[in-house]
Amino acid sequence: MIKEKTSHRKEQAAETKRKLYESAGQLFGQYEFEDVTVDDIVEAAGVSKGTFYVHFESKDALIASFLSDYVSGVDAEYKAHLDSFPAGTKASDMLLSLISKIAEVLTGTIGYNRMRIVYKVQLTGAVNMEAIKGYNRELYKMFADVLKLGIERGEFRTELPLDTLTKHFVMAIRGISYEWCLRYPDFDLEEQALAHFKILLDGINTRAALAVE
Amino acid sequence: MIKEKTSHRKEQAAETKRKLYESAGQLFGQYEFEDVTVDDIVEAAGVSKGTFYVHFESKDALIASFLSDYVSGVDAEYKAHLDSFPAGTKASDMLLSLISKIAEVLTGTIGYNRMRIVYKVQLTGAVNMEAIKGYNRELYKMFADVLKLGIERGEFRTELPLDTLTKHFVMAIRGISYEWCLRYPDFDLEEQALAHFKILLDGINTRAALAVE
Amino acid sequence: MIKEKTSHRKEQAAETKRKLYESAGQLFGQYEFEDVTVDDIVEAAGVSKGTFYVHFESKDALIASFLSDYVSGVDAEYKAHLDSFPAGTKASDMLLSLISKIAEVLTGTIGYNRMRIVYKVQLTGAVNMEAIKGYNRELYKMFADVLKLGIERGEFRTELPLDTLTKHFVMAIRGISYEWCLRYPDFDLEEQALAHFKILLDGINTRAALAVE
Amino acid sequence: MIKEKTSHRKEQAAETKRKLYESAGQLFGQYEFEDVTVDDIVEAAGVSKGTFYVHFESKDALIASFLSDYVSGVDAEYKAHLDSFPAGTKASDMLLSLISKIAEVLTGTIGYNRMRIVYKVQLTGAVNMEAIKGYNRELYKMFADVLKLGIERGEFRTELPLDTLTKHFVMAIRGISYEWCLRYPDFDLEEQALAHFKILLDGINTRAALAVE
DNA sequence: CATGAATGAGCCTTCATTCAT
DNA sequence: TATGAATGAAGGCTCATTCAT
Structure with a gap:
């Protein structure tokens, strides 16, 4: 009672x-x-x-809490998505699917406004950004996993170390997301991201490279 | 008197x-x-x-004027750079050279701090951004010119329309520059940009693609 | 139950x-x-x-109650001290002993912090001060008793009425206590108070005065 | 113009x-x-x-300035007063006259309200007190001068060192002033101070002491 | 052109007190 | 009795802007 x-x-x-x-x-x-x-x-x-x-406690505390809350939980969603693929899935398919998933999460779960805040905060560093850094770390890990898989299987080829390559891919998805924030709402994040990564994948795909040799 | x-x-x-x-x-x-x-x-x-x-007139007017002034003039520099190439230069070489030039201008003429401001302003739209938009327009034109040349010469190949492809390239250079602002000073803009665009160029290069067919 | x-x-x-x-x-x-x-x-x-x-009832009520509580009870202690003297004790000895006792109570039982509060409250009158007034009344009575005794016995001599003389003595002990609060902890209340009252006692002692006549 | x-x-x-x-x-x-x-x-x-x-600059800065302003200048007034005495003036007369002057300045120039503030500030230490400390230093010096004169001339006698004796006298005038603040307006500062110091002077006067020997 | 005193709306934060549960 | 969420009136301070000189 x-x-x-x-x-x-x-x-x-x-x-x-x-x-x-x-x-x-x-x-x-x-x-x-x-x-x-x-x-x-x-x-x-x-x-x-x-x-x-x-x-x-303060307005700043609210902001920090606010930023933190909506990036945590997203990682899990990504992870689950990657784990859902059958064992034999091609690395490039996994990567494109991951891109789709990310676009979907940014567009849906997180939303344009919040992402804009995140990008702005990253530039100004005005508040506690641990949550954002954590998010970026997770993103990196996922890309690294898929790219490593593709390289091991001989699907991808590159002169760059895995670490460097991964950074370029993460940079690309971040750049596209930033662009989305700039052009919103006249920018289809998923469509653009997929098109962009197809170019990048073409750049590291062995199919073509092998053929040359 | x-x-x-x-x-x-x-x-x-x-x-x-x-x-x-x-x-x-x-x-x-x-x-x-x-x-x-x-x-x-x-x-x-x-x-x-x-x-x-x-x-x-006001603090805001000063800011707008400030932003405007240091992006104008940069265009001319780019243009002159492109015009300086001999007629037969390969489109991919021109593009990579343009990337180098842009990196050099951002790093030198404009500088990290100002670029950070530009990127922030683009996200917040807090002030008059005509100048920045003009800059972006010029950037687009230059990439379009080079890519068009490459396609016409059969050097580049893509299923995407020229306009779309150009947008992806502009997006890439902007994404990398944004990353530079985030990671400054631990990020070599020119080196990273060149490496990144080599991947992209590999993705649209006919050398490989032709070989497959 | x-x-x-x-x-x-x-x-x-x-x-x-x-x-x-x-x-x-x-x-x-x-x-x-x-x-x-x-x-x-x-x-x-x-x-x-x-x-x-x-x-x-309120924060102020608590403060009033707080001030009241720790001054009451002290009177009794003083009284008991005075009563403990043998009948023939010299008035000046009684007075100096009383001074010692007061110094001891202020330093020990009540403490520096509380006294500082009391002195501040007396100046600002921010709260109910009945308790403090009561304390001051008791102090007055004790000094009056001893001084009266000294005069009756011919030990003390003064042109001032008993009431006035008492007020001066009370004023002196209060002034010294105030000084103690100001100089704490670099001020030995008992030592200073005894030295000070010896001067005052010399000022009203008949020993010297009688000798002149 | x-x-x-x-x-x-x-x-x-x-x-x-x-x-x-x-x-x-x-x-x-x-x-x-x-x-x-x-x-x-x-x-x-x-x-x-x-x-x-x-x-x-701030409310606190105003308070500090306020306290400082009305204690400076007072010193000069005291000094001038002491210097106005003929060479042969008795030390005890000088001292009593000084007491009168101080009472007059406190009552007139400075005023009850401001002194109350000073006493409170001394207890709480809430603001910059340099000015007050300076004032106290000057007070000390003047008393020391007069007492030294009296001792040198054989007018005063004491077992206490000059420094200690001076401190007791300063403490007395401060105690009386404090009392004045407490009892205002039912307390004639000058009258009470004079009466009090007469007792103290009697305590250190050689007239009586010499007679005993 | 240059000055700088004056303005006042607005900001974040504190805290004694109330009251429904 | 005990709780603790809710209240709202202040409080000190900032700063872009105005305007008379």
């Missing part, structure tokens, strides 16, 4: 925090961090200013 | 404006736009606050 | 109040009243904020 | 600063520092909030 009471109040509190969090998220998507005031947030959430500070 | 006085005053005024402009430029290179106050600028320039508003 | 429960709850409540009270006391000793927040107090006491307002 | 313009504007600015300063002074006399807000001050001065920060 007592527990229920407590639990209900806790639910209410969580709901309030959620409202603040989501209101902030909406505003962060539309405006710069600096241009979103605590007043804006609490007004959007329909609570008092003091309430904000009951749930968040 | 009167004219001389006037002309002298005009010179003085121009000098004052230049001082403000340069002081602002220095500060914008070191800090975010929002973090540079009008007070900072006038202090650095050694003039009074009121003087700032004699020469610039 | 019901009674026991009630009594038990009462005990619990008293315990909670005591915890709050002591936590507040500790904090008040370390920081200014204004710098100690209700949050600080409840955190130190390990109870919730609401609980604070169950036991104390 | 130009100078006049400038000078007039500077005068205006100085006037504004003075208005702020005086408004603050009035408020500081009536309320605690913490209880006087910048809003209060600017409202009393009839200027905008921004103007406050044109003239003062």
Whole structure:
């Protein structure tokens, strides 16, 4: 009985925090961090200013939490996707499929606004970026795995070390995502990314190279 | 006599404006736009606050002017570079040389700080970006020219329309430059860009493709 | 059965109040009243904020109660000390001994921090000071008693009325205590107070005066 | 001509600063520092909030300046007073006259409210107290001078070293001033101080002491 | 042209107190 | 009794901009 009471109040509190969090998220998507005031947030959430500070230590803390939350969890999604391929899948198919998946996650789960924030934050370094760095690390690992597989199987060929090649691929997907943020909404991320990586894959594919020899 | 006085005053005024402009430029290179106050600028320039508003309509107007100035002029440099090639130069060599030139200009003439500002501005759209758009247009034209040449000469092959292919190449150089801003100073822009474009060129080179057929 | 429960709850409540009270006391000793927040107090006491307002009407009420409590009880200690002297003790010895006792109580029982609070409160009058006034009254009475004794016995001589003389002596001990607060910890209250009162006593001692006549 | 313009504007600015300063002074006399807000001050001065920060770096800076200003200058007044005595003046007369002068300055030039602030500040140490320390140093020197004179002339006698004796006298005047702040306005500082120091002087006077021997 | 004092809306944060549970 | 989420009035300070001189 007592527990229920407590639990209900806790639910209410969580709901309030959620409202603040989501209101902030909406505003962060539309405006710069600096241009979103605590007043804006609490007004959007329909609570008092003091309430904000009951749930968040500071505006900066909210921003950090905000950035952190929506990049974590994405990794797992990617991993699961890669693991779902049958053993014999061609590395190039895996890579293109991974590109599709990433495009889908960025477009759907994360969304344009949040990605724009991430790219901006990476340039300004204004807030704690551990979460973003973690995300980038995971991205790197996945590309490295697939490329390594392709090279071992003789599917890919390159004069570059695996590490360097991987960096170029990660750089490409990041560049395309950045472009997407710039051109949004007139840019189909998945389509463009696939087309771009087909060129890159052609550049390392052994099919052609072998033929030359 | 009167004219001389006037002309002298005009010179003085121009000098004052230049001082403000340069002081602002220095500060914008070191800090975010929002973090540079009008007070900072006038202090650095050694003039009074009121003087700032004699020469610039607003802080935003100064920023727009600032961004505009240092991208114009760069185009001409690129063009001259391309025109300097002998008639028979291979398209792929021209392209790689162009990449080198761009890397050199970004690294030298423009510099890391200013580019970071440009990339940030592109994401936030906080200020007038006509100048940047113009720059991007010129970049596009140059890539289009070289790629067209390569295709016409049978050096490049692609299923993509010229326009689309060009966009991918522009996207790639922008992506790499963005990466440079992120990883600065631990990133050799020219080296990385060349390596990256070699992969892309391999992807559209007819040498390999023809051999297969 | 019901009674026991009630009594038990009462005990619990008293315990909670005591915890709050002591936590507040500790904090008040370390920081200014204004710098100690209700949050600080409840955190130190390990109870919730609401609980604070169950036991104390307000923060100010707590402060008043706090000040009151630690000055009451001291009077009794002084009185007992005075009563312990044999009937024939010289008034000047009694007075010096009283000074020692006061120094000891201020230094030990009450402590530097609390006295500093008392002196500050006396200047600002920010809170209810009945307790402090009571303390001062008691101090006055004791000095008056001893000085009266000395005069009646012909040990002391003064042109001033007893009341006025007493006020000067009380003022002196208060001034020295204030100085102690200012110079703490580089000020030996007892030593300084004894030296000071020896001068004052010399000023009213008949030994010298009689000799002149 | 130009100078006049400038000078007039500077005068205006100085006037504004003075208005702020005086408004603050009035408020500081009536309320605690913490209880006087910048809003209060600017409202009393009839200027905008921004103007406050044109003239003062912060609220704390104003307070420090405020404290400093009204203790400096007082020293000179004391010094001049002491120097005005004829060569043969008795040390005890000089000392009592000095006491009168101090009482007069505290009561008149400085005033009850400001002294209360000083005493409070000395207890809390909340602000820069260099000015106050300087004042205390000067006070010490003057007492030391007079007491030394009295001892050298054989007018005063004491077992205490000059330094120690001086400290006791300074402590006494400070204690009485503190008492004045506590009892204001029911306390005649000059009268009480004179009476008190007569007792102290009696305590160190050789007239009596010599007689005994 | 140049000056710099004045403006005032706006920002983030604090904290004593209330009240439904 | 005890809880702790919610409140909202302040508070100190910043800064782009204006304007009389």
